[in-house]
Amino acid sequence: MGRSPCCSKEGLNRGAWTVLEDKILTDYIKQHGEGSWRNLPKRAGLKRCGKSCRLRWLNYLRPDIKRGNISVDEEELIIKLHKLLGNRWSLIAGRLPGRTDNEIKNYWNTNLSKRVDDHRRHTAAGASRNNKSKQVSTGGGCNGSFSTNVVRTRATRCSKVFINPDFCDMNRVTKPSTLSENKTSSEPKQINGLLPVMSESDNEGTDPVSSDFTLDFDMGEGEFCLSDLLNLDFCDVGELDYGNAFGSSPSSDQTLAFSGEMLKCGFESPVAGSIS
DNA sequence: AAGTGACGCAACCGCGTGAGA
DNA sequence: ATCTCACGCGGTTGCGTCACT
Numbered sequence: 001m002g003r004s005p006c007c008s009k010e011g012l013n014r015g016a017w018t019v020l021e022d023k024i025l026t027d028y029i030k031q032h033g034e035g036s037w038r039n040l041p042k043r044a045g046l047k048r049c050g051k052s053c054r055l056r057w058l059n060y061l062r063p064d065i066k067r068g069n070i071s072v073d074e075e076e077l078i079i080k081l082h083k084l085l086g087n088r089w090s091l092i093a094g095r096l097p098g099r100t101d102n103e104i105k106n107y108w109n110t111n112l113s114k115r116v117d118d119h120r121r122h123t124a125a126g127a128s129r130n131n132k133s134k135q136v137s138t139g140g141g142c143n144g145s146f147s148t149n150v151v152r153t154r155a156t157r158c159s160k161v162f163i164n165p166d167f168c169d170m171n172r173v174t175k176p177s178t179l180s181e182n183k184t185s186s187e188p189k190q191i192n193g194l195l196p197v198m199s200e201s202d203n204e205g206t207d208p209v210s211s212d213f214t215l216d217f218d219m220g221e222g223e224f225c226l227s228d229l230l231n232l233d234f235c236d237v238g239e240l241d242y243g244n245a246f247g248s249s250p251s252s253d254q255t256l257a258f259s260g261e262m263l264k265c266g267f268e269s270p271v272a273g274s275i276s
Numbered sequence: 277a278a279g280t281g282a283c284g285c286a287a288c289c290g291c292g293t294g295a296g297a
Numbered sequence: 298a299t300c301t302c303a304c305g306c307g308g309t310t311g312c313g314t315c316a317c318t
Contacts, residue, residue, distance in 0.1 A: 015312085110283070
């Protein structure tokens with residue numbers, strides 16, 4: 001039987017988005033809110049697939065997206081979370097305010113995976129030469145040796161970005177009702193200059209597991225900040241070390257089982273209202 | 277200056293899953 | 298209980314840009 005295509009592809013634009021398309025999509029979502037992606041293109045007058053619209057919005061046009069260099073802190077967090085979660089990019093992105101799963105995935109594939117591989121090879125070689133010296137060079141942590149360089153993404157084309165400053169302001173101070181409806185009314189607190197992770201709950205109801213997961217990473221305070229997570233030594237949790245504890249891949253079933261266990265025991269916050 | 281390979285980002289594709297009929 | 302629909306996610310690809318020769 002097969003799945004019907006998400007949309008008829010006849011007559012639809014593909015490839016890079018134009019400034020005009022971005023503006024149309026942004027204006028439409030600003031006015032009507034997210035959701036109903038399937039019908040959105042028709043209603044907005046876009047010759048695009050709904051999926052494409054959704055992707056464009058989530059990965060590029062959303063006003064709260066942080067673009068540009070990924071900081072060393074963020075990088076370390078990505079590495080740690082990847083150890084913990086495997087290729088659960090959306091979950092990882094949920095811990096990094098303003099970062100998208102696509103961006104993190106790309107960053108991992110182009111930068112971090114290589115470095116983690118190198119690191120793994122290096123430590124494996126070191127271990128084979130001298131078991132006693134293992135991990136000393138990493139500064140005692142699981143990530144120590146590959147985070148010293150300043151990360152600089154290549155300057156890329158930005159000419160097509162349409163930024164609506166009003167929208168940005170609205171989003172930061174009081175989110176548009178279309179985006180924040182069904183949310184708790186109070187404004188998220190900033191901790192150390194970072195917003196608590198709200199992106200999961202922005203996708204209200206789409207992924208209860210990850211929403212709970214987000215909340216429950218909050219160490220009981222209903223708040224999240226980068227430094228808190230960085231202070232967590234995930235390596236202490238069950239000897240999570242690439243190439244050792246879980247075999248060849250952090251995304252192995254064992255990692256999944258581990259994450260599942262976390263979700264089951266420590267991460268069953270039933271109420272999304274703890275962020276308030 | 278031109279050619280070419282490598283790199284990185286944006287976008288696409290297909291599958292899994294939950295909700296509703 | 299089953300089916301369909303819509304959405305979200307992760308893997309992959311296409312293409313623009315950069316760096317090197």
